[in-house]
Amino acid sequence: MGSRQHKTRSNMRDVADKAGVSVATVSRVLNGTDGVTEATRQRVEKAAEDLSFVPSPAARAINSGRTHMVGALVPTLDHAIFSRYIDALELELVNRGFSLVVATTGGDLSRETARAENLLDLGVEGLFVSGITHSPDFDALIKRRDVPVVATSYFQDDNSLPTVGYDNAKVARMALTHLRDLGHNNIAVVSGFSENNDRTAARLEGIRNHGQANLIFLQTDIAHEAAGDSAIALLNDHPALTAFLCLSDILAQGVLFRLQSRGVQVPGDISIIGIDDLPGSASTAPPLTSVRLPVAQMGRHAAAALAGWIEDDVKPGHHELFGTISLRQSTRRVGSDRQ
DSSP states (O other), X not given: OOOOOOOOOOXXXXXXXXXXXXXXXXXXXXXXXXXXXXXXXXXXXXXXXXXXXXXXXXXHHHHHSOOOEEEEEESOSSSHHXXXXXXXXXXXXXXXXXXXXXXXXXXXXXXXXXXXXXXXXXXXXXXXXXXXXXXXXHHHHHHHHTOOEEXXXXXXXXXXXXEEEEOHHXXXXXXXXXXXXXXXXXXXXEEOOOTTOHHHHHHHHHHHTSSSOEEEEEEOOSSHHHXXXXXXXXXXXXXXXXXXEEXXXXXXXXXXXXXXXXXXXXXTTOEEEEEXXXXXXXXXXXXXXXXXXXXXXXXXXXXXXXXXXXXXXXXXXXXXXXXXXXXXXXXXXXXXXXX
């Protein structure tokens, strides 16, 4: 078997030799700096084109001291809400001349610290994190590396990190208020696990002592099957329940699907409301009432905040976004005709 031939990539010296100039002149032309005549600039650009020469990002980083890369740490990419956020984040960053590197943490604080260090070793100039609760090792790493960090999915105007997001307690109270206004007093609250998840913890705290409703709390994995199993168990133990308040749409969809499979009518027998307003929630049967979170707006604003901080060395302030109710057919007033 013959040896495989490797194509040799052209470098700046090749361009300089072909154009009849120095390597320094090639560098000035490619970096757009002054001090080069138009004729020389055209000759260098023609040589680079003929040689199919493209400066490597690593070389540019070495020359400029900049990578124009930022990192985002998210719990998972399995859920559509994070995908929507990352999509908006990246589009805005590209418009501002930055590239995005994403790492998942699984909601584990030690893993978040390890992933953050990995990204910083790659040369990212700033980080996005989910929520405001992080390990002491993470805080020490950020302080030691002196890197800008913006916290998303959470608003707290006295936090040491700039926060871009919503008041999670308010978001949950919005959902509870909707059910209470419809006359529901016996309500099951289904959530993910609040340990190491300050967003879920804040939502639970926001409704735990709110109003006069009888609330039954249950935490489970954020998955359709787990939510469905929880719904059946809760109904068996608490037959007076008239509504489920689910702290994510994934949980709400799981509850809806399982109740329907058992012959429970929604909203005739049970009302269901979620939080997130995922794209698929408008297409369930019946369509799911949900609190819509402005995750795309959050991505755009967070990107602008971090990019501005990196470029101008001015730490941004906090920015609160607000949820709205997407009113659909999965909730109804207690005592109204069955639907």
